[in-house]
Amino acid sequence: MAKRALLRPAQLCSRIFAVELDVRADPFYFALSSVHKTVDDHSPVRSIFRDGNLYSLHVYCNNRIQRVKFYGELKSKLTKELPTNCDCFELSSFLPNEEQSVIKGFFIRDKSTSSVTEQVLNELQQTDGVCVFSYVRGEDDQLWQELWSTSKRNWMEPDKYRVVPASAPEVHPSVLNIRNSDVFYSLEDAYKVLQECGDIIPESKAVLELVDQRPQRGIHGKFPVVIIEGLDATGKTTLTESLRGSLGAILLKSPPQCLAPFRDRFDSEPPLIRRAFYALGNYITACQISTAAAQAPVIVDRYWHSTAAYAIATAVSGKLENLPGPSSEVYHWPEDLLQPSLVLLLTVNPEERLRRLKGRGLEKTVEEAELEVNHLFRQKVEEAYKRIKNPACIVVDASPSPDKVLQQVLLLISDKCHL
Numbered sequence: 001m002a003k004r005a006l007l008r009p010a011q012l013c014s015r016i017f018a019v020e021l022d023v024r025a026d027p028f029y030f031a032l033s034s035v036h037k038t039v040d041d042h043s044p045v046r047s048i049f050r051d052g053n054l055y056s057l058h059v060y061c062n063n064r065i066q067r068v069k070f071y072g073e074l075k076s077k078l079t080k081e082l083p084t085n086c087d088c089f090e091l092s093s094f095l096p097n098e099e100q101s102v103i104k105g106f107f108i109r110d111k112s113t114s115s116v117t118e119q120v121l122n123e124l125q126q127t128d129g130v131c132v133f134s135y136v137r138g139e140d141d142q143l144w145q146e147l148w149s150t151s152k153r154n155w156m157e158p159d160k161y162r163v164v165p166a167s168a169p170e171v172h173p174s175v176l177n178i179r180n181s182d183v184f185y186s187l188e189d190a191y192k193v194l195q196e197c198g199d200i201i202p203e204s205k206a207v208l209e210l211v212d213q214r215p216q217r218g219i220h221g222k223f224p225v226v227i228i229e230g231l232d233a234t235g236k237t238t239l240t241e242s243l244r245g246s247l248g249a250i251l252l253k254s255p256p257q258c259l260a261p262f263r264d265r266f267d268s269e270p271p272l273i274r275r276a277f278y279a280l281g282n283y284i285t286a287c288q289i290s291t292a293a294a295q296a297p298v299i300v301d302r303y304w305h306s307t308a309a310y311a312i313a314t315a316v317s318g319k320l321e322n323l324p325g326p327s328s329e330v331y332h333w334p335e336d337l338l339q340p341s342l343v344l345l346l347t348v349n350p351e352e353r354l355r356r357l358k359g360r361g362l363e364k365t366v367e368e369a370e371l372e373v374n375h376l377f378r379q380k381v382e383e384a385y386k387r388i389k390n391p392a393c394i395v396v397d398a399s400p401s402p403d404k405v406l407q408q409v410l411l412l413i414s415d416k417c418h419l
């Protein structure tokens, strides 16, 4: 990993007011206080702080592409190199309720007796410029965070902070950085991300060329544009193919076919880059929609609802309640993206969805625990879909037979789009 221009720890300390430590989907919060007085609560934090050597690593760098790439590299390095009896948890430092204030990192509890952990941390600090803190219990039984660095005496600011309990913030920290990191609200914002990665991901240039070459949007075609959305295996492909036949419609997809050669590449990138790729795909599809809707009704398999709902559900860790509230701006449709006439969200009950997945030979070997995590994720995706506004989606129960679902959807299209 190359050395990066990381934030100086003093700057970092002055920014961090609260820290969320996500211990296996059971988050708790602590704050850092520079007030050196003893308080009544002697053991301010939970058992995670009780044994082992404790460290936190904070990843901050002004260049957002370097930052997200480095975070991913750091995660794999820690997973690979830390000893087995060393726990590593994701951690977010943030200013409560302040957008874009999150600094992501890791919390390490080392119960090993070897020096491997210290060697790994030392290398990260020396070679990669990672900011490492350690946590020590003082004589007063208070817990303190201090810089784990030989050069700390050079900084002017106090380098020792008392760890105190904090209450959960009103807005979950994972929501604070969503705008323009996970969900993009204009072509320009998504475009900039791929421009910034041109040097490290050569495919970005090819994608941007396709965006530049897209046919310029004319006036909105006279035929209706119907988007079919839903989780995997809810029957989108089956339904969209049938609708094409029944309505004599043109069938499109987002991401469009021209981006297919690049999809695997961008799927392996961190969310910032991956989501910008899908956002740009919607703008290419929008132009295709515009042209097609001048000739015939248009059916589209996934569009912006999918891009936003999956991005939000992936970014927001933990429970369903952590999603941004229904009135949050994160659910607003981008002003520069063509709006469809109708958006239908296919839903099936979890048992039926599992049956369909198994029918396709997927998920047979997935561990129980992973299934549970997936279940929570799917709940969040579906809820995010339902919260997106202007246009909002209409929920369709897609559990009945393919023909019944088709009839139900044809009725809806005829009713809402006068077809």
Ligand SMILES: Nc1ncnc2c1ncn2[C@@H]1O[C@H](COP(=O)(O)OP(=O)(O)OP(=O)(O)O)[C@@H](O)[C@H]1O
Binding pocket: 230, 231, 232, 233, 234, 235, 236, 237, 238, 239, 356, 357, 359, 360, 398, 399, 400, 401, 402, 403, 405
């Ligand atoms: N109404 C239905 N009743 C029963 N089975 C269905 C129905 N619709 C689709 N299926 C079956 O469920 C499986 C998933 O359907 P399909 O591929 O259409 O879903 P999808 O939403 O396009 O999935 P993905 O997004 O993962 O590509 C297929 O095996 C399909 O034959």
Ligand SMILES: Nc1ccn([C@H]2C[C@H](O)[C@@H](COP(=O)(O)O)O2)c(=O)n1
Binding pocket: 232, 254, 255, 278, 281, 282, 302, 303, 304, 306, 307, 308, 310, 311
């Ligand atoms: N318009 C789109 C289409 C797809 N995605 C993302 C969301 C999921 O990660 C994945 C699902 O696609 P599938 O596997 O069903 O082809 O692709 C998106 O963000 N925007």
